[in-house]
Amino acid sequence: DIQMTQSPSTLSASVGDRVTITCRASQSISTWLAWYQQKPGKAPKLLIYKASSLESGVPSRFSGSGSGTEFTLTISSLQPDDFATYYCQQYYSFSPFTFGGGTKVEIK
Amino acid sequence: QVQLQESGPGLVKPSQTLSLTCTVSGGSISSGNYHWNWIRQPAGKGLEWIGRIHTSGTTTYNPSLKSRLTISVDTSKNQFSLKLSSVTAADTAVYYCARDYAWYFDCWGQGTLLTVSS
Numbered sequence: 598d599i600q601m602t603q604s605p606s607t608l609s610a611s612v613g614d615r616v617t618i619t620c621r622a623s624q625s626i627s628t629w630l631a632w633y634q635q636k637p638g639k640a641p642k643l644l645i646y647k648a649s650s651l652e653s654g655v656p657s658r659f660s661g662s663g664s665g666t667e668f669t670l671t672i673s674s675l676q677p678d679d680f681a682t683y684y685c686q687q688y689y690s691f692s693p694f695t696f697g698g699g700t701k702v703e704i705k
Numbered sequence: 706q707v708q709l710q711e712s713g714p715g716l717v718k719p720s721q722t723l724s725l726t727c728t729v730s731g732g733s734i735s736s737g738n739y740h741w742n743w744i745r746q747p748a749g750k751g752l753e754w755i756g757r758i759h760t761s762g763t764t765t766y767n768p769s770l771k772s773r774l775t776i777s778v779d780t781s782k783n784q785f786s787l788k789l790s791s792v793t794a795a796d797t798a799v800y801y802c803a804r805d806y807a808w809y810f811d812c813w814g815q816g817t818l819l820t821v822s823s
Contacts, residue, residue, distance in 0.1 A: 629808070631809035631810070633810075639815070640801055640803075640813035640814060640815055640816055641752065641801075641810070641813060642813070643809060643810060643811050646807070646809045646811075652811070684751065684752055686752075686809065686810075688807075688808035688809055691757075691765055691808060692765070692768060693754050693767040693768060693769070694754040694808065695754065696751055696752040696753070696754070697751070698751045699751050699752075
């Protein structure tokens with residue numbers, strides 16, 4: 598299995614902050630990476646696919662970058678609605694698809 | 706706008722078979738080249754992909770669950786289903802159904818909690 602490691606596991610930030618979350622793959626996955634946002638009691642929501650493509654309807658303050666084994670999700674100016682847990686997912690290999698452990702963005 | 710809705714028993718006894726169904730509304734499950742997935746999340750933990758099916762019947766399973774897993778589709782009912790045999794407490798989780806077009810999940814159900822307990 599391709600292991601996905603996210604850091605940090607928890608991040609404390611204030612409204613207006615620039616936030617960066619890192620996701621590392623145990624082997625190269627090219628740009629076959631997606632990012633999701635999950636709020637408590639809700640299903641994950643797709644934010645980014647193919648490492649840097651913004652899903653329709655997602656605010657432009659979200660951006661993704663990276664290739665190979667290292668990827669980042671950046672929120673340019675954190676908004677109150679952005680406090681949530683974020684997951685990366687690799688889809689280079691579907692045997693199996695794997696997710697990172699999650700990064701919880703908390704209010705500082 | 707396509708919507709997905711999971712349904713299931715809520716509680717299953719250890720060693721029994723878990724059965725869940727996902728109903729697709731707002732569009733035909735057969736339209737477009739989509740795969741239909743199951744993903745689960747134990748309380749307070751991360752996401753685990755279980756497996757997927759195409760309306761052609763082609764399935765792909767997580768190797769860690771493959772020996773206990775069956776995913777099927779009923780296009781006449783616009784539904785797909787999950788059966789997981791010999792369940793244990795480790796299978797207790799929120800189970801989500803989700804759609805993928807290009808191997809990432811763009812549409813999710815709200816999730817259903819499945820508890821394994823005697």
